[in-house]
Amino acid sequence: MSNNVFSQLPIEDYRKPDKKIEDLFWHRxxxxxxxxxxxxxxxxxxxxxxxxxxxxxxxxxPWRFIYSLKDDKAWYETLDSLVxxxxxxxxxxxxxxxxxxxxxxxxxxxxxxTAKFDxxxxxxxxxxxxRALGLVxxxxxxxxxxxxxxxxxxSDDFSIIATIALGVPGDIDNLSEDLKKDEKPSxxxxxxxxxxxxxxxx
Amino acid sequence: MSNNVFSQLPIEDYRKPDKKIEDLFWHRxxxxxxxxxxxxxxxxxxxxxxxxxxxxxxxxxPWRFIYSLKDDKAWYETLDSLVxxxxxxxxxxxxxxxxxxxxxxxxxxxxxxTAKFDxxxxxxxxxxxxRALGLVxxxxxxxxxxxxxxxxxxSDDFSIIATIALGVPGDIDNLSEDLKKDEKPSxxxxxxxxxxxxxxxx
Numbered sequence: 001m002s003n004n005v006f007s008q009l010p011i012e013d014y015r016k017p018d019k020k021i022e023d024l025f026w027h028r029x030x031x032x033x034x035x036x037x038x039x040x041x042x043x044x045x046x047x048x049x050x051x052x053x054x055x056x057x058x059x060x061x062p063w064r065f066i067y068s069l070k071d072d073k074a075w076y077e078t079l080d081s082l083v084x085x086x087x088x089x090x091x092x093x094x095x096x097x098x099x100x101x102x103x104x105x106x107x108x109x110x111x112x113x114t115a116k117f118d119x120x121x122x123x124x125x126x127x128x129x130x131r132a133l134g135l136v137x138x139x140x141x142x143x144x145x146x147x148x149x150x151x152x153x154x155s156d157d158f159s160i161i162a163t164i165a166l167g168v169p170g171d172i173d174n175l176s177e178d179l180k181k182d183e184k185p186s187x188x189x190x191x192x193x194x195x196x197x198x199x200x201x202x
Numbered sequence: 203m204s205n206n207v208f209s210q211l212p213i214e215d216y217r218k219p220d221k222k223i224e225d226l227f228w229h230r231x232x233x234x235x236x237x238x239x240x241x242x243x244x245x246x247x248x249x250x251x252x253x254x255x256x257x258x259x260x261x262x263x264p265w266r267f268i269y270s271l272k273d274d275k276a277w278y279e280t281l282d283s284l285v286x287x288x289x290x291x292x293x294x295x296x297x298x299x300x301x302x303x304x305x306x307x308x309x310x311x312x313x314x315x316t317a318k319f320d321x322x323x324x325x326x327x328x329x330x331x332x333r334a335l336g337l338v339x340x341x342x343x344x345x346x347x348x349x350x351x352x353x354x355x356x357s358d359d360f361s362i363i364a365t366i367a368l369g370v371p372g373d374i375d376n377l378s379e380d381l382k383k384d385e386k387p388s389x390x391x392x393x394x395x396x397x398x399x400x401x402x403x404x
Contacts, residue, residue, distance in 0.1 A: 017251055017252075019244075019247060019251040020248070021248060021252045021255075021331055022226070022252065022330070022334050024224070024226075025252045025255045025330075025331065026255045028255070029257075030257050041399070045221060045393055045397075046221045048393050048396070048397050049219055049221040049393055050219075050223045050227045051396070052390045052392075052396055053217075053227045053228045053390060055230075055232050055326075055329065055341055057343040059388045059389075061390065061391050061396065063396055064397070064398075065396060065397040066398055066399075066400070066401065066402055067397060068400050069399075072400050073400070074399075074400035099319075100404070102404075113343065113363075114318075114322075114343050114363060114364060116319045116322065117301075117303075117318045117319070117322035117363050117364060118322055119319060119322060120316075120318065120320055120322020120323045120324075120325070120326070121326035121329070122322075122326075123319065123322070123323055124257075124322070124324075124327060125227050125326060127323070128227075128330075129224060129227065132223075132224050139257055139259075141259040141315065141316050152401065152402045153402055154402045155402070161315075161316060161319050162316060162319060186261045187261075188254045188255060188263065189254060189263050190254075191247055191251055191254055194253070194254055194263065194267060195247075195250050195266070195268070195269060196266075196269075197243070197268075197270065198268070198270050198275070198276035199354065200268055200354045200355055200356050202302070202357075202360065
């Protein structure tokens with residue numbers, strides 16, 4: 001792991017926060033260079049452990065994760081559900097995850113309007129914990145919902161929101177030319193663009 | 203700030219992670235004991251700074267935040283939109299935030315199915331950064347959507363997802379008896395309940 005995308009792209013060369021914040025937030029990004037190494041179940045359970053401490057409305061904890069380790073039958077099935085572009089690099093992941101949100105509250109079966117929002121909070125914990133471990137967690141919205149729903153017999157009580165490629169960071173030189181040119185930490189809007197004092201101004 | 207809810211409720215007495223994860227994830231919780239002190243705009247902009255580094259589909263960054271500082275006219279208007287229960291403690295916040303998600307992609311105006319999920323990721327960064335600063339960030343889904351939409355003239359292009367009370371932690375002894383008895387870090391499902399290897403099993 002000495003020569004990998006995290007060391008090859010020193011984060012300070014690509015982005016810096018405008019205020020003093022915890023390093024983990026701006027050090028985390030979403031590379032596609034993965035080594036192809038397997039991950040242990042312990043590593044996956046550790047990032048899931050961080051996920052479970054997210055806040056949620058009425059502490060419903062609507063987030064659910066189906067995970068598969070490289071070479072599990074389910075790993076191939078999840079990979080196969082991804083759009084071709086994502087397959088081209090996620091095939092080097094050590095684990096793949098499917099992110100679900102429970103649509104209704106367990107207590108009263110009423111619609112949980114923040115189920116996806118709360119699940120996003122859990123996902124962010126997962127992504128940050130992965131980075132803290134030196135792992136890549138890359139969220140993907142490019143997948144075939146119906147294929148996943150059918151293959152995994154996912155109940156209508158849950159929304160399939162995202163998939164995640166989790167893995168050991170790889171060498172960017174092993175990426176295809178197309179992937180290589182986009183392999184860098186993405187920029188962000190200034191805080192002025194995403195926030196406004198006292199009024200709606202977007 | 204020496205005697206406040208964070209020191210009065212030592213986190214280790216209420217929850218512990220089952221795996222070794224970053225402390226910030228399990229140390230963060232959502233107290234209601236706030237001191238009533240004002241926050242500086244700098245403090246609000248610092249937690250928003252963390253929010254902006256969240257990942258999002260196609261790097262859309264759909265999250266938007268309307269913030270108001272204690273005693274701003276908009277702070278009173280936001281407070282007034284909360285359900286009575288939330289008003290009873292959020293009136294001691296130093297800032298209130300309204301969390302919005304842009305419904306469609308800016309590039310092509312197609313529906314962004316992960317807008318709320320991605321906005322939840324930004325919210326989690328905000329909440330974690332607040333805790334790192336020793337501040338409380340407490341998300342609230344109990345508010346009057348229509349009131350906020352009308353008062354702030356929020357465009358139909360955005361969903362109003364949540365409100366956030368941000369503030370200096372207060373002394374739990376200043377809470378009403380009812381609030382005091384619920385003032386503790388909430389528990390979480392075990393990782394076995396929220397995750398499953400290779401199959402849908404929830």
